[in-house]
Amino acid sequence: MNMMRTLLADLKYIIIAMRPKQWIKNFFIFAGLFFSRNMSDLSLMLDVTIGFLLFCLAASAIYIFNDIIDIPRDKNHPKKSKRPLAAGKLSIIKAGLASLSLITVALTCSFSLDEKFALILLAYSAMNILYSIKIKQVVILDILFIAFGFILRVLAGVTLAGVYPSDWLIICSMTLALFLGFTKRRQELVFQSSDTTSRSVLSEYSVSFLDQMIAVVTACTVMSYALYTVSPETVARFHTRNLVMTVPFVLYGIFRYFYLIHKKGHGEDPTLLLLNDKPTLVNLLLWLVSVAIIIY
Template structure:
């Protein structure tokens, strides 16, 4: 009879190790594909380069998710939701999680520098940013949101570095504005849910108020729309290679407005606390995957971009 130690590990037993990497968070790393898409340079080499950057960012980010869960394991065990995380629940041991983190981070750094010095520098900068964020920045008001935005900018730069594409300054500014917008919406959701639950807020949330975050939101929303409009205006403003990208502006407007609607406390006032937690802008990746109008908007935007790219390639438009 085969002993317990000799039995192969089932898929259900392997699942906690995968969930500890937080694969749902990997949607944030899709930003690396924006470089070839926005540059209208979609071909096999650029797609392979972007895919490489995507995998490396997934490995790097997951290594820090593991490190964070190891550092917060005791507090997570006291949390009603975070206690279900694999490490806090005891499904993944701390030594194994630490080994996984070291292997993932070391592998991503070595692979990125081997692939390209620029990509290696970008991944390294992201790793340093994560260290600074977890040690200090996440507890510093305003700088915590700026750090989140910087992470998205580094993802965009990695996409350019992996594909040798020079990025438009309007594209980078638009990425920064959109990242700031998502970061502010995340803090708004956290602050509102903390007040609804009557729980003690994290240190950084004590320095924020919904009125302050709303004013900040107004600034970055305007900046997001303006920078995207300037990029889509075409080569005259050193933006997209065709001014036909202005056709996609309504999708961006609707997506931003829809996200604001979801995060609006007035819209959610009649919902139960559980419903608000499940449909919260505290987790942008969840909104992208679960909110049908936003998902349809993103898909429609991508399809429209491909049609414009195809028409430009065929010489139908300039």
């Protein structure tokens, strides 16, 4: 009975360490399928969904690996100290075995699914391991690595969907990822200005510097999406100019995000902000429905 309780407790803490709420980031994998108007193709949908799940497993393996490395710093952090490893509720050995098992399953299954997809997932995993070990302490490059992770998700999705990756899709994904990355760093700096032990790279940033970077990527994000909607390539592909009418949803989403950052003090975790803010969720849903109606 005690052994069963121990196993269940370990499983509970492993699942927590896997951070399933962060899996929402992997929905970028569906971008290529959605914008290629192949959502109704059940075979492609199945392949992309499996790819999504494999990315989730690989990402969770990296999260656990990262938590193992960050145990000394996380113990001094007001929020991260509650994570299973930092709190001592999950042993390093068990966490390491879980991480190794997850990444092994993800990579093995990915090669069975599609070789090109597997290579992208392998590159994503290697890049994030390098990020956890070193790059997250290198100013600016840390944000660029995060953004490139989103690009790899998009590329993985278009590979499984069997479509050519649109330049606009890559550009919009990259600028949006940079926007989220820089705003996340800004909020981390605001809330942890008196304690940089959890992420020493924060000492290389300042609020004013990050605000300038955010201003640049915000303009790039809005303009790249707006130009995408009216580009001759887009009009020719979807046989309509109406996609430009979805720009207000993008503007509202960004303005709402700024409001939550500057007036409500949110934004340290973009995923939780998206999941917990109803106006943002409704806006995202309306954008998806509008785009689907226009291009389908």
